[in-house]
Amino acid sequence: MKRRPVSNPLALAALACLYERPMHPYEMASTMRARGKGDSVKLNYGSLYTVVEVMRRQGLIEAQETGREGKRPERTVYRITDTGSDELVDWLRELLSVPDKEYLRFEAGLSYLPVLSPADAAAVLRTRCDRLALELSRRHDERARVEELGLPRLFVVEHEYMTALVEAELTWTSALLADIETGSLDGIELWRGFHGGADAPPCPYGDDEIEGESAAETDGEGAGETADPGDSAAVADADTKGAPL
Secondary structure, rough: OOOOOOOOHHHHHHHHHHHHHOEOOHHHHHHHHHHHHHHHHOOOOHHHHHHHHHHHOOOOOEEEEEEEOOOOEEEEEEOOOOHHHHHHHHHHHHHHHOOOOOHHHHHHHOOHHHOHHHHHHHHHHHHHHHHHHHHHHHHHHHHHHHHHOOOHHHHHHHOOOOOHHHHHHHHHHHHHHHHHHHOOOOHEEEEEEEEEEEEOOOOOHHHHHHHHHHHHHHHOOHHOOOOOOOHHHHHHOOOOOEEEE
C-alpha cells in the first residue's frame, strides 16, 4: 500500500466533502453525519480538526476565507487543492482495487478458540449469532427506509456491502455453532480432551507458548512501530480522543 500524506480515513471523508464545495470543519462534520458516513468512518470532532490542519500543511487543502456570523466563533472555510484532488482520486482507486489485511477481533478470538471448552465456546457463539441477527434486522429496516426515500443505490453501496458481510458472518458462525453442538466438528474429541482432566493432552495455547509469542512480538515488528510523537501525520492517523461529533 502506498504511503499517504495522511492515512486516517477521516481525511478521505473530509477531502470528499471539499471535492464537492468549500466548507468549514463543522459543516464537513454535519454533512458526514447527515449522510450516515459515521457507519463507515469514525467521526470525532477533535480528530477532524487535527486532520484538517495536517492536510493544510501537506498542501491538500487551503484556507479560502475566515469569517464570523454574529456571536459564533470565527470559522475558516477550506477548499481542496489540485494536489488534494489528485490524492483523493488516487487514494480511492487504491482502496477499491487493493485488498488489504485487516486484523479483526473476531478472527483473533477464533484463532484461540480451544482455550475455551466446547460448551463455553458454543454459548458465546450463540450469543454472537443472536446479536448478528439483531444487527441484520436493523440493517434491513434501514434499507427499507432508504428505499422509501427513493435514494439511488449508488449512495448506499457501503451499507449494502456491510449488510452482506453481516449476513455471511451470521451464516458461517451459525454453521460452526451447529458443528460444535452436534459434535461433528473435525478435531472436537481432541478439543474436549484439552478440558477433560489430568490425563488430557496439554492445551496447545499454554503459558509457555503465549509468553514466547509475547517476547517475540516485543523483540520483532512491534518494537519498530512506535510513532514519533513529533510526527504530525502520525498524530492525525491515531485514534485521537475527543468529543464525539
